[in-house]
Amino acid sequence: MDELRKIDLNLLLALHALLSEKHVTRAAIRLHRSQPAVSHALAQLRTHFNDPLLIRQNGHMALTARAQSLAKPLQDALASLDSLLAAPRFDPVLAQRRFRLSLSDYSSRIILPPLVRYLRQAAPGVDLAISQASREAMLAQLLDGELDLALGIFPELPQGITAQTLFEDRFVSIADRQVLPAKGGLALGDWLARPHVLMAMRPDAHDEIERALAAQGLRRRIALALPHWSAAVEVLGGTDLILTVAKRAVGPMHQHKALRQFAPPLAIPSLAYQQAWHNRKDSDPGHRWLREAVWACCQPGH
Missing domain, CATH: 3.40.190.10 (Periplasmic binding protein-like II)
Structure with missing residues (x-):
């Protein structure tokens, strides 16, 4: 860590480009920097590593032994930094x-x-x-x-x-066919006169139906409060109870032949x-x- 504090990380990027290109001008193009700026970076790197890093051989620039030894560790280090700074990814196929x-x-x-x-x-x-x-x-x-x-x-x-x-879902009321008119549902007065089933995790819950009633100054009698959706439907047969719930909670009505579904006689906002x-x-x-x-x-x- 002490050595890392002594060097600008931008110099490491310049070093990587110089080691890869073995040419100051091509390294400058790769880094989108001016040639004098990369030449200055090379001078700083030579001082830091106490090694020329790039030397001229047979008319071409070549890496010194020290530079060659830096190439692989530098590549690995920059790849690790890139992974560290990149946005995290999630592969559902491999995820545990x-x-x-x-x-x-x-x-x-x-x-x-x-x-x-x-x-x-x-x-x-x-x-x-x-x-x-x-x-x-x-x-x-x-x-x-x-x-x-x-x-x-x-x-x-x-x-x-x-x-x-x-x-989104909408509310429907359900009751035993035997306690409903032959066609249609119930008028508001008749609906309120019947005992109701409340579907809630707590028996004192103030749900969307209660809020719609309260907005009109109305109340209903809760004869049964329970947290189980499937049981709430099953208890209706053979009783005068009314259950008002989200339509998708009921499922296909052909599974409940003794029951009938109808629109509540009350404006209740959709869910x-x-x-x-x-x-x-x-x-x-x-x-x-x-x-x-x-x-x-x-x-x-x-």
């Missing part, structure tokens, strides 16, 4: 890495099947560790560095967190389903690759 994701079983069913298939083909050494939490907990885990990626609905993001919309990450991950090429893979797996026709 584990990413920590948090998402609900709603998004797991939509995103994980195509994502896992893609990872097994494109990045067989990449592993996923999946957890589930409320949106507040997911954001806290991103801030604390406990998660790489959180997937959900994040209407408000804390400082330092970035989110990208993966797809923007997102992936969120901490800004510290922005420059991580592996993390960027994963985000792009998740986004691609959410696009139509994937």
